[in-house]
Amino acid sequence: MTSMASYQPVLSISKPENKEENQFDIYEAFQRILKDEQMSPPLAAILALTEVIENSNAGTMFELVNALKDGAEILKHRTPNPISLNAGCELFIAFVTLLPHDSANFLDLKRELIRQGEQYAAEALTYRQKIADLAVGFIKDGSVILTHSYSRVVMQTLLLAHKRKRISVFVTEARPRGLGIKTAEALTAAGIPCSVILDVAVAYVMDKVDFVLVGSEAVVESGGLINAVGSNQIAIIAKAANKPFYALAESYKFHRLFPLSQYDLPSHNSKILAFTQALQPDPPGLMGQNPADHSGSADKSQIKMSPGLDPHPPVKITQEQICQNNPNVDYTRPDLISLVFSDVGSLTPEGVSQYLVGMFAG
Incomplete structure (x- = not known):
């Protein structure tokens, strides 16, 4: 993967005041970043993951990578179509894992990861x-x-x-x-x-x-x-x-x-292109009647339908149902x-x- 170290920042993303780690909501951060119309889901995911680093109390690279993976899973499960944001998460986590560094301490390393993540997102807009x-x-x-x-x-x-x-x-x-x-x-x-x-x-x-x-x-x-x-x-x-x-x-x-x-796409689920359950109307003459009240020897010609009831009610399919x-x-x-x-x-x-x-x- 191309190093992010050479990228120059061309934008700044406004952030709320820092929160405690247990209050940080990566999906909320993701949605906030997406309000910029120039931001695509992969870049918004990368910037949201940099905020995970900023709000994380991880003390080792192992803990930090796990926190990033957990954040990526949250985004994946809360987004109806996670395909493009998955690509951004995958890229950033690979970068964090493979980055060579000579930071004096882990806090400096985290700051460097945040800086380069933001620089990459800025450069990517070009x-x-x-x-x-x-x-x-x-x-x-x-x-x-x-x-x-x-x-x-x-x-x-x-x-x-x-x-x-x-x-x-x-x-x-x-x-x-x-x-x-x-x-x-x-x-x-x-x-x-x-x-x-x-x-x-x-x-x-x-x-x-x-x-x-x-x-x-x-x-x-x-x-x-x-x-x-x-x-x-x-x-x-x-x-x-x-x-x-x-x-x-x-x-x-x-x-x-x-x-x-x-x-095989991650966005596919059992609800897509599912068949709706066909209506099973009662036999003619039995609308509103209890079948147990009529023996096989009953004269069905004597059974009358309730007035105003249609044995085949009209079915309407809306555009919203089609989309879903x-x-x-x-x-x-x-x-x-x-x-x-x-x-x-x-x-x-x-x-x-x-x-x-x-x-x-x-």
Whole structure:
């Protein structure tokens, strides 16, 4: 993993007054840091973990690492989709574990870890600009681009491309969260020709686009991509149409995870895509009646239904129910991805795997 020692601070995160360790709430700190719109979950997790160090009474490295792991577990269990923040926690804990140091005492070491964690988060905010500068070189004048949902780094790239070249953008609606609308509104306000398409119209529009450009929740060890649900089917359609599928990902989103299917993702649970229990209406004529009151020899023609009762009541399914029953992210296989643009360069999916090995090898 790249050392954090060379990074220079470019921001400061406001913190509340120090609390006793048993009063410190890492999730509260995480949510407070996320209020900065430029902060992504991995960076917010790193800064929250630096506050764990600041509030910890650990006297040894073993105790400190355990406190960090406990904090990471709290964040994981209290966040509905913990994938990207897991990547940040994983990176910071590996850094703390592998950091060579010559501190005179453990208190000085803790101060150094806090300083470098904050410096890394500050430097990491510049990664989107580096990625945008790199990716714009692959965008030709007059390009028609398809993007999905909302991504800060994709937005920065498209806005930069608009300053230098002529582009137009198709944006998926990106249900269930509908964040594609946010993207389209921002692009339109910037003067970029933009059109919102239904998620189910991706195949319809694919022949019109030059390439697909998406952001990421995480890039995993296989070189595959975890991103807003729908990314996988867009990649499949792009592959069938022989159109490049590019992903943009900051290196702090590289995650030591190796999913083999959608159901291996940490965000998956039994409530996703579950079948609702079908209604079992009473047989005609028995509405409101006790079956035990009628023997097999009873004349069913004499049993009358209660007035005003419908044996088949109407069923309504709300958008909220649909959202709760569907995933927010999905997994895209590495063979569907053309390139991953990152602050460490343009990588093939195989290159991502190699980089991850080196990053966590010290």
